[in-house]
Amino acid sequence: MTRIKICGLTRPEDVRYVNTAKPDWCGFILNFPSSRRNVTPEQARALRAGLDPDIRPVGVFVDRPVEEVAALLNSGVISVAQLHGREDNAYISVLRTLAPGCVVWRAFQLRSQADLAAADASGADLVLLDNGRGTGQTFDWSLAGSVHRPFLLAGGLTPESIPRAVAALRPYGLDLSSGVETDGVKDPAKIQAAVTAAREE
Numbered sequence: 020m021t022r023i024k025i026c027g028l029t030r031p032e033d034v035r036y037v038n039t040a041k042p043d044w045c046g047f048i049l050n051f052p053s054s055r056r057n058v059t060p061e062q063a064r065a066l067r068a069g070l071d072p073d074i075r076p077v078g079v080f081v082d083r084p085v086e087e088v089a090a091l092l093n094s095g096v097i098s099v100a101q102l103h104g105r106e107d108n109a110y111i112s113v114l115r116t117l118a119p120g121c122v123v124w125r126a127f128q129l130r131s132q133a134d135l136a137a138a139d140a141s142g143a144d145l146v147l148l149d150n151g152r153g154t155g156q157t158f159d160w161s162l163a164g165s166v167h168r169p170f171l172l173a174g175g176l177t178p179e180s181i182p183r184a185v186a187a188l189r190p191y192g193l194d195l196s197s198g199v200e201t202d203g204v205k206d207p208a209k210i211q212a213a214v215t216a217a218r219e220e
C-alpha cells in the first residue's frame with residue numbers, strides 16, 4: 020500500500036471529498052497568493068475543523084517566516100509543514116526549535132546532480148520530489164532513482180499514472196493536486212480513483 024496526499028483543498032466540499040476517500044494527508048497552500056489554491060490561515064483552520072481526524076493536514080509554504088509556520092504547527096491547524104521555497108537546513112533547525120516534535124517535508128525540483136545532493140542532505144523528515152509548484156507537470160523520473168532516502172513523489176500525477184509511478188520508483192507516498200481536478204476544482208471521482216489506485220499498489 021502506498022500512502023497518498025491530496026493537496027490544494029480550498030472549499031468545504033473538498034473536505035467532504037477527502038473525508039469520503041480517506042487519503043493519508045491533505046494539503047492547504049498557505050499564504051501564497053499567486054496560487055489559485057491559496058487559502059489564509061483562517062480559511063485553513065475552518066476547513067481543518069471539518070476534516071476526518073484520521074487525515075493529517077499538511078501546510079504548504081513558500082518562503083514564509085519561520086515563526087508563522089511554527090505557529091500553525093503549534094496551534095494544530097496543520098500536522099506537517101511542507102516547505103516549497105528556498106528554506107534550507109538552518110531554517111528547518113529553527114522550525115524544530117520553535118515547534119518541538121514537528122514533522123517537516125522539504126520539496127525539491129530535480130534538475131541536476133546538485134539537486135539530488137541537496138535532497139539527500141536535507142534535514143527534513145521526508146523529501147518531496149516535484150517538478151514545480153502545483154504545475155501539473157512531471158519531471159524526469161530517472162533522476163529519482165539517485166535519491167538515497169524515502170521520498171514523496173509529486174508533479175503531474177494522475178489516478179491513471181499511479182500504478183506506473185509506484186512500479187517504477189517505489190515512493191514512500193504520492194502527492195496529487197492538478198491530477199485530481201476538473202476545470203480547476205477538485206473532482207471527487209478523481210480523488211477516489213487516486214486513493215484507490217494508491218491503496219492497490
Ligand SMILES: O=C(O)c1ccccc1N[C@@H]1O[C@H](COP(=O)(O)O)[C@@H](O)[C@H]1O
Binds near residue numbers: 027152197
Ligand atoms: O498547488 C499549488 O498551487 C502550489 C503552490 C505552491 C507550492 C506548491 C504547490 N503545489 C504542490 O505541487 C505538488 C504537485 O502538484 P501537481 O499534482 O503537479 O499539481 C504538490 O506537492 C503540491 O503540494
